[in-house]
Every structure is written in C-alpha cells, then in structure tokens.
Amino acid sequence: MHAVIDGVVFLYIGIPAVLLLGRAYIGLWREALPEWILQLPAAAVPGLLLLLLHYSKGLILFIEPADSLFLRQERRWMRGLIIRAVIMGSLTAYVRLTLIILLLAPILIRGFSMEWGELLQMLAGLCAFQTAANLLDHLIRVNHARWKRWIWLSLSGTTVTAAFLAWYYLTDWQQGLSWLIPMGCLGLSAVLISLRLRLQGRLESELREELRGRTRLTALLLSQSVPPPKPERSRPWLFRGSRRLLRSPLPSDRAAELAVKSFFRGQELQTYAGFTLLGCLAVIIPPFPVNLIVYLGLVVLLSHGVNESRKFFFRSSLMGMLCGAREAEAASSARTMKMLLFPALMLMTCFFFISITHAWWGILPGMAAGYAVSLAAGSMAPVLFSTGFRRMSKPRS
Incomplete structure (x- = not known):
C-alpha cells in the first residue's frame, strides 16, 4: 500500500517537478x-x-x-x-x-x-x-x-x-x-x-x-512525518506569577483568565508570535486594495485558530473535572477571545494603517481601530466558528 501511494505521489508530483526544473535549467x-x-x-x-x-x-x-x-x-x-x-x-x-x-x-x-x-x-x-x-x-x-x-x-x-x-x-x-x-x-x-x-x-x-x-x-x-519529542517544561516567559488579569471575581472571568494564561504559557505562543510577525509583513508590503483583503483574511484565520485553541482548553480532561465547565466556557468565550486576539490584531492593524498613511502617525488610528476590531472579532468568532452557519440558520417550517 505504501509503495502504491509513493508511486502515485511521484507520478503526480515528482514527474511534473522534474520537468519544471529541467525547463528552468535549460532556460538558464x-x-x-x-x-x-x-x-x-x-x-x-x-x-x-x-x-x-x-x-x-x-x-x-x-x-x-x-x-x-x-x-x-x-x-x-x-x-x-x-x-x-x-x-x-x-x-x-x-x-x-x-x-x-x-x-x-x-x-x-x-x-x-x-x-x-x-x-x-x-x-x-x-x-x-x-x-x-x-x-x-x-x-x-x-x-x-x-x-x-x-x-x-x-x-x-x-x-x-x-x-x-x-x-x-x-x-x-x-x-x-x-x-x-x-x-x-x-x-x-x-x-x-x-x-x-x-x-x-x-x-x-x-x-x-x-x-x-x-x-x-x-x-x-x-522530521516531516513524526513530531519531535516535547522538551521538558521550563519556566514560562509570560505570566510567571499568579497575579490576576481581571478584577471581577465572577467564575466566567476566572475561566477566561485561566484560558489566556494557559495559551500564552504553552507552545501556542510561538505559533501566535510567528503568525503575528508574518501578518504584519503581509499587510505592510502590498498596496492598499490588496492589503485590505489580506488583513481581513488574516483576521478570519487568526480568529479561527485562536478559537480552536480555546475550545481545546475548555474540553481538556482537567477542565472536565471541574464543576460548571460547560457553563464557564459559554459565559467566558467572548471575553477570552477578545483578550487573545487583542495583541496580534493591535499590531497588524497598526502596520496596516502605517502602510495606508505612509507615516508613523498612522499608529494612532491603528491602535483605535485594532481595539475595535479585536472587540468585534472576539464577540463574533465564538458564534461563527463554534455553532456554524447551518446551525445559526432558522429551521424550515
């Protein structure tokens, strides 16, 4: 079976790649x-x-x-x-x-x-x-x-x-x-x-x-087929202490705080930082109509990825042992998404406005717009990516 799959992959990918490389070599x-x-x-x-x-x-x-x-x-x-x-x-x-x-x-x-x-x-x-x-x-x-x-x-x-x-x-x-x-x-x-x-x-x-x-x-x-072994957990860079992020003592806010700290303490931080860096470059290089489309696509992709990480945290075995985990997930979803999306969207929006205005003062409207976009995306992402478009529509009579 593996030999057949390898042969098919070589037939559809390897042969065209060899032909393209040969054409490029002859062109040189x-x-x-x-x-x-x-x-x-x-x-x-x-x-x-x-x-x-x-x-x-x-x-x-x-x-x-x-x-x-x-x-x-x-x-x-x-x-x-x-x-x-x-x-x-x-x-x-x-x-x-x-x-x-x-x-x-x-x-x-x-x-x-x-x-x-x-x-x-x-x-x-x-x-x-x-x-x-x-x-x-x-x-x-x-x-x-x-x-x-x-x-x-x-x-x-x-x-x-x-x-x-x-x-x-x-x-x-x-x-x-x-x-x-x-x-x-x-x-x-x-x-x-x-x-x-x-x-x-x-x-x-x-x-x-x-x-x-x-x-x-x-x-x-x-290296491309088997993931490397996980290194031993070291002290995280962010949120090393147990200080509170939110003043409210409500269970939903405590759950949102736990989800945010777990996200930025874990391995997702590297992917999050890399996506943010590449997103900033992607919105500052193209011209205005193109970088707007790229910016909107990045907001959708980031919201979907962060929402999946949020759902994975609340549906883990440890959170399942706590009483009221489902209710806490439903009540804290919007607050969690807003806090997770805020740093990346703030930076990408600032770079987007810098590319539009071609000046450093574009950071000021970018900060205001980034805050507004993070609030809107954080409120809409749990509904869009958790419920789905079909389930949001009304049932037919």
Whole structure:
C-alpha cells in the first residue's frame, strides 16, 4: 500500500517537478539570466563552495554494535571497513559535488564568465579538499570527546577554510590550476588514512559515531512525518506569577483568565508570535486594495485558530473535572477571545494603517481601530466558528 501511494505521489508530483526544473535549467542556458544573478558579488562563488565543503563531511563505516566481538578478534576486518568507508565516502562526495557543479554551471559560466576548464579545475580542487576534510573530521571525532572535540573541530574547520580561500584567490584560473594546495590535501589525506589504520582501541568511539550519524540521518528522514519529542517544561516567559488579569471575581472571568494564561504559557505562543510577525509583513508590503483583503483574511484565520485553541482548553480532561465547565466556557468565550486576539490584531492593524498613511502617525488610528476590531472579532468568532452557519440558520417550517 505504501509503495502504491509513493508511486502515485511521484507520478503526480515528482514527474511534473522534474520537468519544471529541467525547463528552468535549460532556460538558464538559453534565456537571459535574472538581474539578481548578475548582481551577485564575486565572493559569492567561494562562499557557496565553502558551504558545500563544510556540509558534506562525514564517514559511515556500516558497523553494528553486535559486530564488536568479531572486530576485536579480527583487527584486519576493521582495516578493511575503514578503507571501504573512505572509498565509499569519497566517491559519494565526488558524485554529489559533480552534480552540484553541473547544476551551477550556467550561473558560473554565464554570470561569472568562467570556462569549462576552470570548472573542472575547481571540481578537482574541491574533491581534494573534501577528502582531507572528511578524514580530519572523522579522526577528530574518534579521538576526542566533549569540549576538546569542538575545539579541534573548530580549529580544523578554520584551517580548511583558510587553505581553501588561499587556493581560490591565489590561483590564476586563466593560466591553469595551481596544484600545490590540492596535492598537499591529497598528501594529508594519505597521512590521515595511515594514522587511522594504526590507531587501536577506538572501536567504541567508532560505534558511537556510527550511531550518532545514523540518528542524524533518521531524524532528517522522519522530521516531516513524526513530531519531535516535547522538551521538558521550563519556566514560562509570560505570566510567571499568579497575579490576576481581571478584577471581577465572577467564575466566567476566572475561566477566561485561566484560558489566556494557559495559551500564552504553552507552545501556542510561538505559533501566535510567528503568525503575528508574518501578518504584519503581509499587510505592510502590498498596496492598499490588496492589503485590505489580506488583513481581513488574516483576521478570519487568526480568529479561527485562536478559537480552536480555546475550545481545546475548555474540553481538556482537567477542565472536565471541574464543576460548571460547560457553563464557564459559554459565559467566558467572548471575553477570552477578545483578550487573545487583542495583541496580534493591535499590531497588524497598526502596520496596516502605517502602510495606508505612509507615516508613523498612522499608529494612532491603528491602535483605535485594532481595539475595535479585536472587540468585534472576539464577540463574533465564538458564534461563527463554534455553532456554524447551518446551525445559526432558522429551521424550515
């Protein structure tokens, strides 16, 4: 079943995406390049290559904890595994770098006036640096732990970066590649391989690094399908004390206060803040008729989301244990929604009026309008999104 679903998804999404990307790639060769590509500085090329160099490191030995007994008895097997890992890791990095250079070829050739010979020289130098960086990173992770590991990794990363920049800027690409630094990287790679083969008593470190690498890959694959584990609850940023927000001692006001504090103390605060920030940007960038429609849509979306969070709070198991929870929910719904919508709508309305007036004094009418909109949306949202339009209509006779 999963294979069928994956095949259907690839058929309807993957193939059109490949065709569109292929069309865009051909357009980079035949059509005029976008203006932003032509305005890129010359330092963008070594910066991009450094990103490829630093984020492509790592060796995988393909060993399991159950194999440790056999590897302790036969040390020559471990040597074979290390050599195989170096070869496989280097070949994988070479193929990945080659594909990336081919994808960037139209930008490098047409935008930065490079030639195919220079690209081949650049690719050869990248492969040499990649091999040395992989082996150096692996050797440091096996030999050191904790803070010593990060110090040595920082020093090695700085050294590789300095050597790469020196090679890139001191090389005369028109005359040919200066092979001094790349050949030095290959010699350093040979020395690192011999040091790793002579190193003994590091099997447990190898297993830990293997498990750590597999865990990172598994987390990357499952990041979009499985939610991450919830962190331990720490002290909230807002409403750390037990001070009252409302002076009224009525049960409905106490319930509204509990709902507001629970909302801003929980994980919904991050989503709320992100939505508010994006909403402010969305209403200040477009022109007047468009940003008004965007503003109204944001008010509806925010009201619906906040109302769902309010209903989830009142229908939780803890609130169900209290007497009169249903009555408190019905009586405090409007007050809760007004308090929850007020900060976001106030900010978005102020930005909306700033975009209309093109002046900072637009904050003053924006504050008044934001207060009015939060009152209106807070009163209407519990009725619209809780009851529904069908149930609000009168029954037919």
